[in-house]
Amino acid sequence: MRSPANRAIAQYEAIDAGALGADDSTLFWRDPRWHDLECLAARFVRHVYAPHVHDTYALGVILAGAEHYRYRGVEHVAGAGDLVILDPHELHDGRPAEGGYRYRMMYPAPSLMAEIAGEIADGPARAPHFPEAKLTDPEVGHAVARLHALLGQAPEKLQADGAFLETMALLIGRHGRDAPVDRPAGREDKAVARVCEAIEDTLDEDWSMEALATLVGFSRYRLIRCFRRALGVTPHAYRTSRRVIRAKRSLAAGATPAIAALEAGFYDQAHLTRVFKSVVGVTPATFRRGCLT
Known part of the structure; x- marks a missing residue:
């Protein structure tokens, strides 16, 4: 039988409610449209994570303060603006530095990350590996923070789809090992025009990116890239x-x-x-x- 530290758990299980102090706060939800993506926004001054693992990635941004954590046998300190990215099934813990920290975290499934990697490559791809547990990349960090905040606002499908796909593609393409080659996007004017026509004819429709992409036989990511190249904006914009x-x-x-x-x-x-x-x-x-x- 595996020990509790080696049993993959959901993020909400990792938070010991009994250890939360008066200054600690958490907001947790799941987004079913992205393989039951778990999302957490929290401020921890007292709470300490016991060593544990997830069967998902752990991805997020420190908004203020600093978090200490041990990952792959190495101590790390992530401060404000730092991006934290942990691979699945890797033992880690977490504890606040003096004064605590605030962060936004999400926990994408490997199947979801492989799906997005496949859309980038326009073919089958494996879930990426992230060798660095802490990254300083303001562009990606800001994108992840904006995406997390957006998902907490119950946005329209097309807005959420575009932000999610572009953010994850940016992260995977820039920092994932075995990252798929991002093929140059052609203009594909006929496909873009078809999507524009569909949008114009049904402005009250809560389109998903998948539904629009299906209209023209594209992947979601390919549609976004072709749309940006042709018109300079996303389908949502x-x-x-x-x-x-x-x-x-x-x-x-x-x-x-x-x-x-x-x-x-x-x-x-x-x-x-x-x-x-x-x-x-x-x-x-x-x-x-x-x-x-």
Whole structure:
């Protein structure tokens, strides 16, 4: 029988609730769309992880303070901005430095990482190996932190899919050993045009990246890359721009912000107002008044 330290456990099992102090806090959730991806946002001043292993990767960013941890027999200290990446089935622990630390962590399954590596290579690929337990790479670190925060906000499928695939591809391509070769993307204008047409015709549809990619026989990652090359934006950003344009037309024709929101595929008027102001610079109501006076 394996000892508790060598038994693969879910992340929530690694947190000893009885050891949490008054200054410790945790937020844990799973995202079923990414192989039941476990996500943890935490602040630890007192909590200490006992040695344990996962059957997933452990990937995250230290937001503030510093964490001490032992991994592959070596002591590490990860400070603010550092990226932590641990391979599956590797024994590790964790404890706060003086003053504690805050971090965002996610635990992707090897099958998920192999799936993304295969999309990068446009063919079968193995799950990558990460030889360094701590990385200083601001671009990847910021991308991981932004992705984690986004996943905690229950975003639209297309936005979450694009952010997840691009972030993981950046991490794997830059730091994974046996990382797949990222083939140059062609323009594939016909496929991009087909996806644009589908988005335009169904602005209220909560498309997933997989569904759009299936329309043109691409992998999700290939679609994102071709879209960026052809139009300079992701499918999610393109759809947002088309929704705003549709809303502007409705408002200029006299529709109320609530009606314009529905016609343009936004959830509600508040959703339209938030996005519209960030793009146009004024609220839908102000834009409507300016068009009708």
